[in-house]
Amino acid sequence: MASSVTPLSATDAGFGDLDAKTAASLLAVAGDIALVMDSAGVIRDVALSGAESQFDGATQWIGRPWIETVTPDSRAKIDTLLKEALSSGVSKRRQVNNLLIDGIDVPMSYTALRMGRDGGLIAVGRDMRHVSALQQRLVEAQQAMERDYWRLRHVETRYRLLFQIASDAILVIDATTLKVLDANSAAGQVWGDTPDRLIGRTFPFGADAAGTHLLEELTATARSAGRAGDVLVTIAPGGRSYHASASCFRQESATLLLVRLAAADVGPSVSAAADSPLRVIDLIERSPDGFVVTDLEGRVLTANRAFLDITELASEEQLRGTLFSTYIGRPGADFPVFTTMLKKNGAVRLMATSARGSHGHQSEVEVSAVWAPESEEPCIGFTVRDIGRRLAATPQGARDLTRAVEELTTLVGRVSLRDLVRDTVDLVERHFIEAALELTNDNRTSAAEVLGVSRQSLYVKLRRHRLVAPGSGEEPPVS
Template sequence: MASSVTPFDASDAAFGEIDAKTAASLLAVAGDIALVMDSAGVIRDVALAGADTQFDAASEWIGRPWTDTVTPDTRAKIDTLLKEAQLSGISKRRQVNHLLVDGADAPVSYTALRLGRDGSLVAVGRDMRHVSALQQRLVEAQQAMERDYWRLRHVETRYRLLFQIASDAILVIDASTLKVLDANTAAGQVFGDSPDRLIGRAFPFGTDTAGARMLEELTVTARSAGRAGDVLISMATGGRSYHASASCFRQESATLLLVRLSTADVAPTVSAAANSPLRVIDLIERSPDGFVVTDLDGYVLTANRAFLDIAGLASEEQVRGTLFATYIGRPGADFPVFTSMLKKNGVVRLMATSARGTHGNQSEVEVSAVWAPEGEEPCVGFTVRDIGRRLAATPQGARDLTRAVEELTTLVGRVSLRDLVRDTVDLVERHFIEAALELTNDNRTSAAEVLGVSRQSLYVKLRRHRLVAPGGGEDPPVS
């Protein structure tokens, strides 16, 4: 059998003086593992070149046949290696799998050599586990690519089917060149040509002058805004009218437009009445949640019927021009919180607070807000929802304080810790002052005693927290 190794041309000159110890060292470092065997294939010695602990048990192979150290399916390869080495002096390289102590298999690629006239052999092997791992990853990657390929093929098949059976004309257009990249059967019918002949043409085409101008504006709007609404166009031939709309999307780093044409006798998906501003205003007026629009200083510009019910007022004229803080939140406290959060985030969502009616009735509410600081008339929009019936049966003050602290918690990361701690201390101090005033029926002298502060100190805190009008004076007489 022919050898698979090309020998050195000047082996006698290069290796003639090498002794047995040096030769053994060369064989040991030629691979990751080297086995010395007798003519029967029984292992007499083992040498390891690497530091891999997986082969530490290889010393236990000494005295065992080489075939007993490998998996049953690779024992035939061992027999072939031994026969080739005995006949030709060196065998071809073959991979076998060794059984390790942990039950795993270790693939090793061996070449066997005959060492002398007595028939002793040496097998030099290379650990192939890293190669096997790479091969396994390659197979898995190929399988994943196959799955993705077939998934994309199925998606494309569904897309082509829906694209072709759609009753509306659909064109896919390159947003940069405005050339048609794809067209369905309905588009060919609308433009009086086969879909294949539409591909590559510059859009718009096939319409009258006014329609072409409107389609150009439609594509410009779709590129800038992502979507453009319906426009009514007429075809140059036959004069038939169509509703045209466009949307913009990205595919493979390219910007594309999808233009859709539907016959004008089909009603739009959203009627003109539903899009009418008057219709929107009517829906807001009938909403079960309060809706209020104020200027940036908090003065009410308009309010719906639900908010008038919360405020206990009969007409919108009564609330217009008054401060929103008169009815919602703590006077002088919550509205600055709203404006601060609006400036930072643009919106306020579901902030829990209280509402007060003009006749003394109170309720728990959730307030959401959005503002429009630009424009001719900057304003803030508030949605007020009564949540009193779904609150847990916990003390009123505890709910207020907990919710207020939770609102401050949402500012973590946007406000410094020092400011957060200061605001929280002010919030807690105000809460307990209000509780003391409520407990003493608004008698400030008694409230100061309950709180353990002087009456003068309490007055300072009342003014700082705006719980009393500037210049507010002494306690009412005690009866």
């Protein structure tokens, strides 16, 4: 026996002999939720597809106007959906934000249809939370890439400016071939040529036999030891004497040498001052990363503008003389760690900790440090990089768990180890249960399978961690 289906038309949308509730159940399969309404837009029934936990409290919408179940900014769209469905039979798809019982906004995409000639309506909705989350991640990734791009552009601009205005001659040389890759204006003056014509030449050049030998030893020492001290050489055509030094560094999997020549008549004291930490701070005053110099006790000597932004202070005078540990790390705990690692390794690289502003703002940072304990003015230099944006890309639950464990750590010495371990285990267990519920869209059965426990055990843990509202009636099935 052949069955007939009444098609939807521009003037009369219908589902043959099906009643509105049955039609709504069928339409819910195509979406996530279907609302049965009268011609005034009052919800008479709700049909759900899949886990009901995705729309907790949706059945409580029955008897309320559809327009009252959405956020205020979406009500105009609901009014348009109703008018289009009543006039043409089928509305266009529009995205609105539903309000659940717990106050959470849920982005939904709805299409409204008129049922038969009595003016009844059915709205079929799709949950757009996963699409919204993907869009948000895409926007965050694009913004992060844009910020990183401009930060690199600014750093490159500062590097080029400092490179060109430096009074000392500077050459960047390939450590393997000894070919000059870059040269500043001062280098062109030393060799009596334009910087562009120095690029590509094999170093050393322009010196007498003794000077050439010294420069060859200088570059060889820099390649093996990473740095080579001053040697006195004479460079033609001016015949002037220069103090030459070299250092080795890595860039894009290539080993490069930075060779600097300072005029010998300037004097070694001025030349040394150019390498002092205070001189370096002056050169990187506009760096996007914080830079601060302290004495060996941790009292701040000087800092750049980026570090002042981290500490929320207006001027360097407010910062000078205060303890570095007041703003970075745990007071009285992290600075001894820095000094211990400096004594052992000579440098600290990318140590993760936290920063505190004078007005209460906190952020996650990475700190690198190097010290000069034998210099005329012993000091420690710290580079502080804000990594809050990078951590923002990690799951919120992981950050909350890390923060909670850090808070428990502060109880060491005040609470017994047994109590600390018990509280930590409970905290971790609660975190993983919440993660499993989020992964399964709050489906208890699937969450129990993900965690590898029985459903009864999961409900016991949910009640113990107060993840089930008292009196909600959610009980484990009787086996």
